[in-house]
Amino acid sequence: MSEPTNAVVIGVGSMGRHHARVYSELPEVNLVGIHDVDEANAAEVARNHGTQAVDMETAIRAADVASIAVPTPYHYETAKQCIDGGVDVLVEKPFVADPDEGVELISRAENAGVTIQVGHIERFNPAIRTLSEIVSELDIIAIDAQRLGPPPEGRAVDVSAVMDLMIHDIDVLLSLVDDDISSVAAVGTRDNRYASASIEFDGGVVAGLTASRVTQEKVRKLSITAAECRVNVDYTNQSVEIHRHSMPEYIEDNGDLRYRHESIIERPTVENGEPLKNELRSFVRSAKNGSTPVVTGEDGLRVLEVAREIDGLASGPKEREVHLG
Numbered sequence: 234m235s236e237p238t239n240a241v242v243i244g245v246g247s248m249g250r251h252h253a254r255v256y257s258e259l260p261e262v263n264l265v266g267i268h269d270v271d272e273a274n275a276a277e278v279a280r281n282h283g284t285q286a287v288d289m290e291t292a293i294r295a296a297d298v299a300s301i302a303v304p305t306p307y308h309y310e311t312a313k314q315c316i317d318g319g320v321d322v323l324v325e326k327p328f329v330a331d332p333d334e335g336v337e338l339i340s341r342a343e344n345a346g347v348t349i350q351v352g353h354i355e356r357f358n359p360a361i362r363t364l365s366e367i368v369s370e371l372d373i374i375a376i377d378a379q380r381l382g383p384p385p386e387g388r389a390v391d392v393s394a395v396m397d398l399m400i401h402d403i404d405v406l407l408s409l410v411d412d413d414i415s416s417v418a419a420v421g422t423r424d425n426r427y428a429s430a431s432i433e434f435d436g437g438v439v440a441g442l443t444a445s446r447v448t449q450e451k452v453r454k455l456s457i458t459a460a461e462c463r464v465n466v467d468y469t470n471q472s473v474e475i476h477r478h479s480m481p482e483y484i485e486d487n488g489d490l491r492y493r494h495e496s497i498i499e500r501p502t503v504e505n506g507e508p509l510k511n512e513l514r515s516f517v518r519s520a521k522n523g524s525t526p527v528v529t530g531e532d533g534l535r536v537l538e539v540a541r542e543i544d545g546l547a548s549g550p551k552e553r554e555v556h557l558g
Contacts, residue, residue, distance in 0.1 A: 238517050241266040241287070241296040243311055245278040248325055249302030255510050256300070257282040262517055268292045293318035298520045300352075300513070301325060305392075309334035312349070316341050321348040321520035323513070326400055327540065328533030335537065339530040350516045350526035351533030353404040357511035360471045361405060363503045364457075364464065367475070368409050372460035376409065376440040378402035379455075381448035393425035395544040399444035403543075404528070404536045405455065412436040414539065421547030423447055428547040432539075442543075475499040 240262050242253045249269070256264040266287035269275035275286035287295065293314060298321045301311050308329050315322045316338065328351045329335040342349045355361055380398045412434040421428035426446040433439050453468035463476045477497045519526040 235261075235521075237261055237263045238521055239263050239265045239295060239297045240299065240517070241268060241292040242278075242300045242302065243268045243289070243292060243315075244301060244303035244307075244325075245269045245274055246302065246304075249300065250278055251509055252300040252302055252513065253278050253282050253284075255507070255513050257284070258510070259514060259517070261514075265295045266292050289314065293320055296320045298323070298348075298517060302352075306330050309338065312338050313341065316345050316347045316349075319345060319347060321350075321516075323350045323352055323516045324533070325352040326354075326404075326533065327396055327537050328530065329537065332534060332538055332541070335530065335534040339534070342530065346523075348516075348520045348523070348526060349530040349533075350519060351528045351530060351536075352512065353401065353528045353533065353536065354508045354512050355401045355405055355468060356408060356528055357508040357515065358468055358471060359503045359506050359508070359511075360466050360468060360473050362511075363473050363501050364455075364466055365408070367464060367473070367501065368457070371457065371462070371464070373410065373438050373457055374460060375438065375458040376406055377456050377458075378406070378440070378442045379452045381443065381445040381453075382451040383449050384446050393421070393428065393544050393547070394444035394446045395419075395421070395425055395428050395430075395540055395547060397444075398446070399428065399430065399442050399543065400536060400540045402442050402444070402455065403539050404532070406432070406440055406442070407532070407535060407539070409457075410434050410436070410438050410440075412438065417539070417542050417546065419543045419546035421544075425544060425547050428543070430543045430547070471503050471505065473501050473503055475501065 240256045242249050245253060245267055256262050264282055264284045266285055267275045267279040268287055268289055279286040299315045301322055301324045303311050305327055308324050312322050312324050380402055414432055415435050416433045419430040429443045431441055455466040457464040465474045515527055
């Protein structure tokens with residue numbers, strides 16, 4: 234039996250609290266500390282999960298791995314301290330505030346022999362794992378994703394819907410389409426709390442992404458139009474449906490000739506599981522074995538660059554000259 238991995242969580246806001254809970258539930262992990270600038274908050278979370286609140290220096294000294302769930306502007310400095318201390322890090326999305334910071338962290342981690350994984354949790358959604366097994370057999374034409382909902386209760390969101398929500402679908406999209414992006418267009422409204430983007434890839438695949446923090450219905454869906462079928466994914470229900478058309482045929486019914494064209498719906502088996510638990514278990518395994526994580530620093534950096542491009546375009550000037558008739 235191998236020794237358990239010692240983990241700390243740095244930053245226990247809404248997401249960091251879930252990291253602490255999951256680490257405390259994983260048998261292969263010892264949750265050895267919680268760090269937060271709000272010491273009372275850290276103490277409360279630590280008490281709830283049978284560990285202790287610690288300062289940053291103690292956290293780094295005690296940990297084999299760390300989840301970094303502080304606000305994005307502090308990702309770089311926090312990750313740098315951990316990497317310099319030889320601690321493998323899972324950095325919540327977005328990877329960093331500035332792409333140059335991400336480049337430096339990746340280089341620093343390579344030199345230190347440290348693992349970086351970026352917290353794009355939807356890659357670990359069982360429905361997306363099932364979809365990934367299907368995609369290689371498809372001739373993809375288009376991908377559409379919707380990630381909509383009202384403002385979250387009890388959590389302040391000071392970033393656009395692109396950086397808070399659409400970034401998940403950008404990551405999934407880039408993992409499914411192995412081509413370079415040839416063009417990007419985007420529009421937004423309400424300070425980009427609602428934004429739509431169109432992306433075209435060199436290979437001809439087109440994608441439409443919509444994210445909203447002002448829609449009074451929670452939607453988390455993705456669909457793929459392929460030459461062979463249409464695939465629908467519901468992130469929330471963790472379900473996958475494959476729609477195909479059977480060949481049309483004429484049948485005889487009581488002497489009458491009738492036309493029939495049925496749709497066939499396949500529902501692949503999707504294993505149940507909490508995405509965050511899948512994510513942290515995968516991270517711990519990669520850190521322990523020195524294997525490449527599912528979502529690398531380079532992956533996180535590419536997603537960030539595309540998200541920033543979309544966010545900038547969606548925030549751009551809305552005035553244009555229109556000629557009618």
